Amino acid sequence: MxxxxxxxxxxxxxxxxxxxxxxxxxxxxxxxxxxxxxxxxxxxxxxxxxxxxxxxxxxxxxxxxxxxxxxxxxxxxxxxxxxxxxxxxxxxxxxxxxxxxxxxxxYLTGTVTLETVWPTLKAQQKESLVDAVVMAIKQVSQMRRTDPVVKELLAGTPFIHKDGGVCIGCPRTGYSKDLREFLTHLVDRNQLRRSPTSDLVETPEGVLIHSSLPELGSVLLTPEDMSTLENNIVFSHNDIEPRNICVQAVEGADGSTNYELVGIVDCHKAGFFPFAFETAHKDLSLGNENLFLDWYMLFKEKTRSMIPAGGASAKLIRAVRIITKSKCMQQKTSVMAEFRRRWLEKEGLELSDDSLTGWEKRSGGAETKQPWVFSLEENVRLYEMVAQDCQ
The missing domain is CATH 3.30.200.20 (Phosphorylase Kinase; domain 1)
Structure with a gap:
């Protein structure tokens, strides 16, 4: 190695x-x-x-x-x-x-990542910081790939397609001239060598994305759906997690310590997407890149209004789930994949029937009435157990 x-x-x-x-x-x-x-x-x-x-x-x-x-x-x-x-x-x-x-x-001198202080914050402080982050996201997402200034800012980069348009995507996902090509690339990147995972098929009714695993089903994006999504492609960071958010301590009038947003770092996944793709990515990050359930819930709640009304966005989220889960279920289990599976189980989470909601507490359980508490020790023990079992 x-x-x-x-x-x-x-x-x-x-x-x-x-x-x-x-x-x-x-x-x-x-x-x-x-x-x-x-x-x-x-x-x-x-x-x-x-x-x-x-x-x-x-x-x-x-x-x-x-x-x-x-x-x-x-x-x-x-x-x-x-x-x-x-x-x-x-x-x-x-x-x-x-x-x-x-x-x-x-270097943002005097700051820390939100990840390091999040567990110590009171509920009101957490909500205030999420509000500040969402305000910034909303302002940035007003930039659309069709804006003339975007071509100037991204001139000379792979974002500019040979036909002169601005591509969908980012450095990590690649660049696509339109949404159909983007979905094709997403399916291709989630294939395995020895077994098919998912497929994209053109039909008279639209673009059909289906899994090779029958239990995962399929989703049809009609021409109207594709047009709606194409017309709502905006600037997205795609990795707004506490580890990428820099905050600074400020002393309150009563002597208490509060934190304010200073900046957001790591734009490797940032680019132009339907905002529904960012919320789908947020679902995939929970239990892996983010272990703060209350952060996830607040972010989803406060950004829901950024997803255009209608069924197209929900269909895109389901398509992303089908594509990624079709690969995940057939892959040899890695330590991190197994950790995530057990973490979601430990937290009592299930995917809502409402695609825009994402993960939620299982209905009817006693844990739904209890406030969520982060435990670093529990997560460390779980990881060590998974690492041992996966040897």
Missing amino acids: GQDLTLDNAILSAIFPSAKPVSVTILTQTFDTCTFRAQFDVQPSEGWPLDLIVHMEMFDDEPVLEVVTAIGKAANHQFPGLVPETYICDKALTADGRDVEYTVSR
């Missing part, structure tokens, strides 16, 4: 040729990514602050961070200062000869 992507003198010298950081802290690290904080006692470049965050990724044929940078600028066009400013996006060579793409951005 290869080594994680890490820092070396070649990389640091390429990124910061004029000044050496006095402190470097690695924040996250995988085989093909590395994010670190760099602090200086002198300006590393004109106009740059002394506290910076650098994100590196292995460079493939198609740029990713260049597009992420452009998407961040588009978000800030709608909501100035929402995404930390990026000062440079460039390429470099590691000491072991690997090509990397990197960005240097402002």
